Amino acid sequence: MNINYSRLSALIFLLFFIVYSYLASEIRVFAFDENADFNARTFPTFISYLGIFVSFLTLVLSKNEHEKLGHYEWLKVIVLFVLVFTYGIIIKSIGFFLSTNLFLMVAYYYLGVRSPKVIILSSIPVVAGLQFLLHELLDVYIRDPFLQAIGVIS
Helix, strand or coil: CCHHHHHHHHHHHHHHHHHHHHHHHCCCCCHHHHHHHHCCCCHHHHHHHHHHHHHHHHHHHHHHCCCCHHHCHHHHHHHHHHHHHHHHHHHHHHCCCCCCCHHHHHHHHHHCCCCCHHHHHHHHHHHHHHHHHHHCCCCCCCCCCCHHCCCCCC
């Protein structure tokens, strides 16, 4: 098995998801939630197992032997990393709804989507649906100053 960039990145992700799996198992759960079908540990554990599975498959099944480092668009990777980092910083101050919509719209535009109609219709309804799902159906409270100010949530 030769080492190439696909396998190297798969190995890094495999190690990341193994550590994430360990950290997900350390999440504290209330005593009455321990045997529930869905608790605070369920989704992170699922994500870690899925990540381990996909990383392992990529590591084993990768066949591209002659990849060049210049083949990748590193500037896009760095800009999207900065965008995600910025999203993580601003989500508490301006709230989930605005920050997530802003993140998606800027990311879509940066990745080449230029139609305002497509950008708006692929971000606002998705975020609104996710906000409704979390807040109303799953009773997960996400602090959102914007939605509080306009009276959507209390």
